[in-house]
Amino acid sequence: MPDVAELRAVVGAVADPEIPVLTIADLGILRGIAIVDGRVEVTITPTYSGCPAMDAIAADVRTVLDAHDCRDAVVRTALAPAWTTDWMSEDGKRKLVEYGIAPPSGRAPVVGGPVSLTLSVRCPQCGSLDTRESSRFGSTACKSLWVCGACREPFDHFKAI
DSSP states (O other): OOOHHHHHHHHHTOBOSSSTTSBHHHHTOEEEEEEETTEEEEEEOOSSTTOTHHHHHHHHHHHHHHHTTOTTOEEEEOOSSOOOGGGSOHHHHHHHHHHTEEOOOSOOOOTTSOOOOOOOOOOTTTOOSOEEEEESOOSSTTEEEEEETTTOOEEEEEOOO
16 A cells, blocks of 8 residues: 555545646645544545535545545545635645636635625736626636736636635
8 A cells, every 4th residue: 555645646646527737635624634543535625615526526536535545545625624715725726727727715704704806807808907707707616707908808816715
């Protein structure tokens, strides 16, 4: 059986089914890997409760673990603490831009603090800040739809939560 570091590398490389350029390690949803009584236990956290990609991610994690002789592995979903975009890697944010999605900017809002308002998002196509939100929800619940005033291209923005 591979050790925890090896397992973290292979499991962390599982692609997000909605944004395939990102891995679950890039997203920060891979919460933990442990070997308990000879069995691998993986913990993942959804970006949103009810995220439809979580079943596919769990199945992909099991497939990777099966291929590494960890056939009795358990994949658990942890809802607390809730996922935040602060858990995304800088490499993941860079990959989003290269894929044409504006990454979350700043830090997630503090619970009980002021409500954050995103006034502008840098266009991943041309880099302009002359952008506006056209819909609070984009192709998935974790993204909003924006339009660039400079290049006129629409783009998704991964919401900061």
